[in-house]
Amino acid sequence: MSIRIMIVDDSSFSRAILADSLQQEGYEVVGEAECLESLVETYNKCKPDIVTMDIVMPGADGFECSKVLLAHDAMAKIILISSMKDEQAEAEARRIGVAGYVQKPVEAEGLRRVITGVASPDSLYEQLVNWSIDVFQEALAQSITRMTKAITTFSERTWSDKEVSQGITVVIGIIGHYSGSMIVDLSQETAEKMAEGILRRPAKNQEEIMAMAAEFANIVGGVACSMLNKKEQAFGLRVSPPSVFYGVQTKIVSPTIQLQGIYGDNDFGRTYLGIGFKRGRVLWM
């Protein structure tokens, strides 16, 4: 079966040229969109294997459109096509999580190589992304119940690369076949109540509260990674020691990965859990 491609470009001329060369290479062009407004609708309708995306477009550019599409479907495989290719554009493309980058004018040989690479599924990564939020949620609920007997309920999931801290943020790096980050974030008040729940007495000082937050996040991360490794040995995930940040209105940004996030509510208050992994490979030419 041929690879199904959707083209996003504001210029009908460019779309026609690209469609022609793709068809000559034996690919099937299943849809075209000219702007952000028609992007998601067309994507849903034609369900392409790959989306080619022009960078320079009036209104929302290719980066904006890629972000919207990836927020809609984290598995969308986007190849950016642009005459512009510099370090900034590359850094931004990597940050957003596009799968490939091809420079204009497009050469058939190079385009074919990138498409073939992007189309061959990284099923292990997809499995990890699909499982991770469920597993981390389960690990968080389990750990709280084991330590305090409290039951946690969870909100809807969100996709984001930016959060504002509620007060205390624990960051844990994850390393293995894919690397990633876990973020646990809670308010000072929630952390105090949780420390009291775990210690069965009020925390003595801020240090004890931050140590509790570090240890708690470490347990959640460790339990979740073990669960994932049990499901798929090849992940080989391990957690790095926690860093705990404490401050007012701190922004948490993960420039190279998109986090799946969830809020857990229990007797102590609200805990945010974010988890994201870096896609294994990006193809550039």
Add this chain to the structure above:
Amino acid sequence: MDVKTINPILEAFTNILPQIGFQTVEKKGVSLAASPLQYQGILINIGVLGPLQGAILIGMDTASAKQFASKMMMGMEVTELDSLAQSAISEMGNMVCANACTQFTKVGIEGLDISPPTLLIGNDGQVRLAVPNVIVVEFAVDNIKVMVYVGVYNK
């Protein structure tokens, strides 16, 4: 951890910065600080796993971070730390730490891995690392003050 073992990190810093548009990299001082540390502005957190474990952090105040990002982006004016500036700075952190892993192998410490960078942006913040004492290195990079915090221990 022995202060001497931070040399690969210093080496990496001095190697990478000239590659991304900086002329001078001066080491201003090395000290030990107790955790939690105070910070202002932006902090890049990168987790480290392997024979050494913990985190390497790179910090700058907001004004310095804007200057730094502007230099990385070939002099483009940076009036706020938007996602492009954040991305540039975190990429620097990533490059420095990845290069540090290579430098460590030269002194026989092999198999270090690093996690993707997480940025924390805030003021009057505190950070508690998994080690009681953190090695703090102050750099002046084209006269921009950049702090490197090494909080790792031997496994």
